[in-house]
Amino acid sequence: MNAGKEHCKPQKRHAILRVFKYLKFYPKEIVLNILFNLLAVVFNLFSFVLIVPVVELFFGTTTPPAIEPAFSMSQSGLTDWAMWNLYNYKELVGLWPCLMLFCGAYLLCSLIYNGCRYLGLYFLSPIRNGVLRRLRDDIYHRITILPISFFSGRRKGDIISRMSSDLADIEWSIVSTLQSLVKDPINVIVFAATLIFISPRLFLLFLLILPPAVWLIGKIGKSLKRNSTKGQSQLGVMIATYKESLDNMEVVKAYRQDSHRQKVFEKANDTYSRRMMRVARRREAGSPLSEILGTIGLGFILVLGGNAVLGGELQASVFILFVIIFARLIPPVQAIVKAYSSLQKGSASAERIFEILDADEKITEKPDAVELKGFGQEISYHGVSFSYDNENGEPVKVLDSINLTIHKGDKIAIVGPSGAGKTTLADLLPRFYDCDEGEITIDNTPIKDLNINSLRRNIGVVSQNCILFNDTVANNISFGLKGVTMEQIREAARVACADQFIMQMPQGYDTTVGDKGSALSGGQRQRLSIARAVLRNPPILILDEATSALDNTSQQAVQEALDNVMKERTSIVIAHRLSTIENADRIVVLDHGKIVETGTHSELLSHEGVYKSMVEMQNISKKTTS
Secondary structure, eight states, X not given: OOOOSOOOOOOOOOHHHHHHGGGGXXXXXXXXXXXXXXXXXXXXXXXXXXXXHHHHHHHOOSOOOSSOOOOOSSHHHHHHHHHHHHHHXXXXXXXXXXXXXXXXXXXXXXXXXXXXXXXXXXXXXXXXXXXXXXXXXHHHHHHHHSOHHHHHTSOHHXXXXXXXXXXXXXXXXXXXXXXXXXXXXXXXXXXHHHHHXXXXXXXXXHHHTHHHHXXXXXXXXXXXXXXXXXXXXXXXXXXXXXXXXXXXXXXXHHTXXXXXXXXXXXXXXXXXXXXXXXXXXXXXXXXXXXXXXXXXXXXXXXXXXXXXXXXXXXXXXXXHHHHHHHHHXXXXXXXXXXXXXXXXHHHHHHHHHHHHHTSOOOSOOOTTOBOOOOOOSEEEEEXXXXXXXXXXXXXXXXXXXXXXXXXXXOEEEEEOSTTSSHHHHHHTTTTSSOOSEEEEEETTEEGGGBOHHHHHHTEXXXXXXXXXXXXXXXXXXXXXXXXXXXXXXXHHHHHTTOHHHHHTSTTGGGOBOXXXXXXXXXXXXXXXXXXXXXXXXXXXXXXXXXXXXXXXXXXXXXXXXXXXXXXXXXXXXXXXXXGGGTTOSEEEEEETTEEEEEEOHHHHHTXXXXXXXXXXXXXXXXXXXO
């Protein structure tokens, strides 16, 4: 785990802008994309400009100046200069050579335009895929370094939804708009500048319809974002429902709740579908709206522009060029509106993603953290207290002023009623959580001063809910280790009493164990977990009710494996079956988050306390006193 440096909460920024910050890794591709899009727009515009001389050549609607005019960068001056040269060239070579020349120029412009457009998309591809790759890496990295408490209060289905559907939504709603966000604004700027150059008065009319259009599009965008946020949250609920049913299918069928779970899922699915239908309707309204407003503007331009041509204020060919370019201006405006709508929809998903990326990394590592190279003397809990927040946000104390010393080589058992804080006490040692008060030290060094990777490398954990991956037996045993030989894996399996049943499997150590080890029995899964801990060879071992879920036969096999593992190791055993910890060097009894008793098995039985009551409830006192 790379807990690295202390996490600083970033300033609140717009989620879309935070997605776009990943563009900084692709400066060359961005420059080339902008360059080729700009060239594509220029050559596309130039192909339209060629329409004016073609109209003049065919119809001769404009009389050229009597003498050669001076070249100037005004609309009338440039038109006169071009007309004078055009008519002189026609007189010199004839009409058809002129037309062939213009057709060749038009074809060349079209070829260059499409080539540049392709190159713009070519250099956009690594940007799109690279941004998503880095975003996925950051999310997965963040999830691996967040404390376990982050996940305990959240539905895993919702987290899966954020990593899958929300990322996919960002891909289609935000990253896919990059080309539109580069090319279409360039189109609008270049085309608008050309229209201003041709006729500022006509272009001013177009600007008059912009404010209401911007206002309407903004209203649609806000509605899109609001409904998208609710829709993505509802999708998380639906996926969580789906995952819960899959994980608990035996219970669902045993209690004949198939129909009930179906109704729960259908309700979540229906709510999500109706929400996303609203999103789709609002998103699709933007493009027709912009086209209607553009058409209204074009109608006014045709009336006023036609009047200007009839009054001799504007040449007919130039007016035709204005209308054509104005018509070509509408599609990029529509594309920008559509991109804006997509950004608003994707913004909701981006905010859900950044909720994970901005989650408080409570388990932090100091910049000058010390490497733990081994365990030499003792583990000490000094006034340790720990609380968690309940559903109402109110603190609930789990541990209260715990003082405990564990010497090297000790076998310490932690017992107590359910909810006494046994697992929490053990989980604080590898820093799955951090205590609220007090501190824990290893060889007089606070664990908060230690490098987290080195701390956890010295601690092995075998829990009641053993976790196996859908991989081979060998890879599950050697999980997290590199350069491990097969002989080392087999030796760890022998210590864990697992080698015999592994060799009876179809492919031996190369047999795939299935999802969560479904191809194995409970005892076999537990022994593989023990073998994994053995292979790491940690000096400190935490056994969290490792045999409580097993039958008597499996429990005896696993207990034998545990006895082998605990030899010459410092062990902290959380036990439900008290018969398994009778030989512990010391038994620590917790009740309501406090240590109420400590001693050996026989010492604690001599007192009328919590431990003796627990022993009597499990009917093992006769064996002890006989």
